[in-house]
Amino acid sequence: MPAMTSAPFARRLISRFLSGGVFFFLFALTCSVMAEEREGNIYGLPPCVTTTGEQVDFIIKIIFWLTAAVFVLVQGTYIYYLIAYRRRPGVPAHYSHGNNTLEIIWTTLPTIVFLALAIYSNRVWEEIHRPAPENSLTIDVSSYQFGWEMRYPGVSGKLAPMEVRKISPTNRWGTDPEDPRTAQDVISTELVIPVGRPVHLLLHARDVIHSFYVPEFRLYQDCVPGRTIGWVWFQATRTGNFQIACNQLCGTGHYIMKAPIKVVSEEEYQKWIKPRQEKNAGAPAPAAPPSPAKAASLTDQTSKNTL
Numbered sequence: 001m002p003a004m005t006s007a008p009f010a011r012r013l014i015s016r017f018l019s020g021g022v023f024f025f026l027f028a029l030t031c032s033v034m035a036e037e038r039e040g041n042i043y044g045l046p047p048c049v050t051t052t053g054e055q056v057d058f059i060i061k062i063i064f065w066l067t068a069a070v071f072v073l074v075q076g077t078y079i080y081y082l083i084a085y086r087r088r089p090g091v092p093a094h095y096s097h098g099n100n101t102l103e104i105i106w107t108t109l110p111t112i113v114f115l116a117l118a119i120y121s122n123r124v125w126e127e128i129h130r131p132a133p134e135n136s137l138t139i140d141v142s143s144y145q146f147g148w149e150m151r152y153p154g155v156s157g158k159l160a161p162m163e164v165r166k167i168s169p170t171n172r173w174g175t176d177p178e179d180p181r182t183a184q185d186v187i188s189t190e191l192v193i194p195v196g197r198p199v200h201l202l203l204h205a206r207d208v209i210h211s212f213y214v215p216e217f218r219l220y221q222d223c224v225p226g227r228t229i230g231w232v233w234f235q236a237t238r239t240g241n242f243q244i245a246c247n248q249l250c251g252t253g254h255y256i257m258k259a260p261i262k263v264v265s266e267e268e269y270q271k272w273i274k275p276r277q278e279k280n281a282g283a284p285a286p287a288a289p290p291s292p293a294k295a296a297s298l299t300d301q302t303s304k305n306t307l
Ligand SMILES: [Cu+2]
Pocket: 143, 144, 209, 210, 211, 246, 247, 248, 249, 250, 254, 257
């Protein structure tokens, strides 16, 4: 190996360190530019706008502060012992052979905490998963490569019944073309919902697995081809504009798979839905789908399970 003088080596080390630093800085800058738009504190959770989301937040807060307290306690003790029992000339080392009382305490305490958290989380989970209230507004949400479509009930007030096995490039909602409600259904590329009213979603996928993800609603549910995911319901607590972002890597266009959500007052919602329902009252059968290229992947959907 050739002899290496210390000066060029040090220079090389510094330049590598600097280029690494510049790269890291640019990377961090890119990430921050790409990150979703947030209101207020960008380090905390995004604002929560659903009733069930508040319960999820409560659990997150309990777990966060418990973990923070344990972190400070454990690291504090560790640092104290490092300093108090450091190597000093003339002081003999102290050997500990364990302490049964301490062992019992630090095994029992976390067990109780974990059990309490499990029981409480389970209660919240059941609350979130209970059937949607009677007065819910039911909306069919359909995902495909690479977008979202919503189907609202028409003038009859009821969605045209659908079967997942009937979903195809020529019948993208799997409804019966003969049923008059099929033509009455209102199709939208944005999810418009009234504030303060329970909204029940029927989640569908036409091709591959997608994911309905709205951080502000504290909702995250996969949409699975061949199935109707029917447990998702929520009630918005305030108006605003949000976004559905597909959270399941579903292909090359995954990054553009978004749809706007508008939480509006009941009055504004009626103003939005009424003209559309009236327009469809005597409309012909639905138009062709936006992505006919996905025909092949739909042919094997035979199950009509409902979760
Ligand atoms: Cu997707």
